[in-house]
Amino acid sequence: MDLYSGHINKLIEELSGLPGIGTKSAQRLAFHLINLPQERVDRLARTMMEAKANVRYCKECFTLTDKEVCPVCANEGRDHRMIMVVENARDLAAYEKTGKYMGVYHVLHGAISPMLGIGPNDIKLKELMQRLQTDIAEVIIATNSSLEGETTAMYISKLIKPTGIRVTRIASGVPVGGDLEYIDEVTLLRALEGRTEL
Numbered sequence: 001m002d003l004y005s006g007h008i009n010k011l012i013e014e015l016s017g018l019p020g021i022g023t024k025s026a027q028r029l030a031f032h033l034i035n036l037p038q039e040r041v042d043r044l045a046r047t048m049m050e051a052k053a054n055v056r057y058c059k060e061c062f063t064l065t066d067k068e069v070c071p072v073c074a075n076e077g078r079d080h081r082m083i084m085v086v087e088n089a090r091d092l093a094a095y096e097k098t099g100k101y102m103g104v105y106h107v108l109h110g111a112i113s114p115m116l117g118i119g120p121n122d123i124k125l126k127e128l129m130q131r132l133q134t135d136i137a138e139v140i141i142a143t144n145s146s147l148e149g150e151t152t153a154m155y156i157s158k159l160i161k162p163t164g165i166r167v168t169r170i171a172s173g174v175p176v177g178g179d180l181e182y183i184d185e186v187t188l189l190r191a192l193e194g195r196t197e198l
Contacts, residue, residue, distance in 0.1 A: 008034070060131070062107040062124050063089045072096070072104055079103045081137040085128060085156060087111050087144055090181040095142065098189045103140070106131060111148035112155055118148075120155060129159060138166040140195055144179055157198040168195040 008030060016026035033041060057063070058070035065071070072078060072092075082103030086092050092105045110123040132139070141156055143149035153169055160167045171194030180188065 057107075061092075061105045062109065062127060063092050063105060077102075081135055082140065083128075083131065083136060083138070084140040084142050086142050086180070087149065087152075088181075091142065091144075091179075094180045094183065094185075094188060095192070098185045098192070100189055101192060103138075108143070108152070111143055111146070111152040113148040113151070123152075125156070125159070128156070132160065132163060132165060136165050138168060140168050140170065140192070141198065142170045142180065142192075153198070161198075167198045169198050170195050 011030045011033070012023070012026045015021055015029050016023050018026075021029070033044075036044075051066075054066045055064050056066070058065045058073055059068055060073040061070060063070050063072070067074070073080075079102050083106050084092075084095065084101065084103055085106045085108060086095070087108050087110060089107055092107060095101050095105075106124070106128050108123040108125065108128070110118055112118060112120060112123065128139075139156070139160055141153045143152045143156075157167050157169075170191040
């Protein structure tokens, strides 16, 4: 027997499909949305639709942006000869919070995972190699310390080494199995400063 009417059940079902939202959280969010003033619901819906319609990948680093080039890549004060490779845009945001990294980024949008059927052609590796045709001094590999992240780091290192570009890996201040987006700024900064040659 359904506890709520069809529209409420449908809203709960849609919300529970979001990452990190279980059934109870979805119920709380659904009731919160239903009790909001109509103009707030309209604004939220409009904002979501506008974001979906206007957000795309930066043409240089492939992070999410609503411009052709993201603010980091557009910043001439950044060191464009240093590229930090991260798995997703949330990892980029985590490093930006430290306020200490002054290079640019490359977002892979995933990691190599043979078990999940994700190979080198399924992430933005070809685009990274194209960026390395310009004057690049160092590539910092900041993939997660998971099996997939380590596999991806080793693969990238083997691709880049023959070019003569310096390749480093973030230090082990990041715990094995930890996702960068959940790690505090001090730990991320130590990991960046203690990076090692691959």
